[in-house]
Amino acid sequence: MANRNSSNSINIPEARDAMDKFKMEAASQVGVNLKNGYNGDLTSREAGSVGGQMVKNMIESYERNMK
Numbered sequence: 166m167a168n169r170n171s172s173n174s175i176n177i178p179e180a181r182d183a184m185d186k187f188k189m190e191a192a193s194q195v196g197v198n199l200k201n202g203y204n205g206d207l208t209s210r211e212a213g214s215v216g217g218q219m220v221k222n223m224i225e226s227y228e229r230n231m232k
Contacts, residue, residue, distance in 0.1 A: 191218040 192199035
């Protein structure tokens with residue numbers, strides 16, 4: 166597994182699997198073929214769309230939980 170820099174680290178090791186699952190779900194929602202391991206073949210647009218979808222999902226979840 167590649168080294169992760171400090172800005173990309175997860176403080177709770179058990180959360181890694183949940184975050185990976187969340188990332189895969191977001192990728193599926195935007196039609197990006199994300200795989201476990203190395204994804205350096207993705208375009209910047211594809212990678213950005215996955216990150217953007219993750220943020221969108223987090224905001225929607227937060228808003229639902231506020232009610």
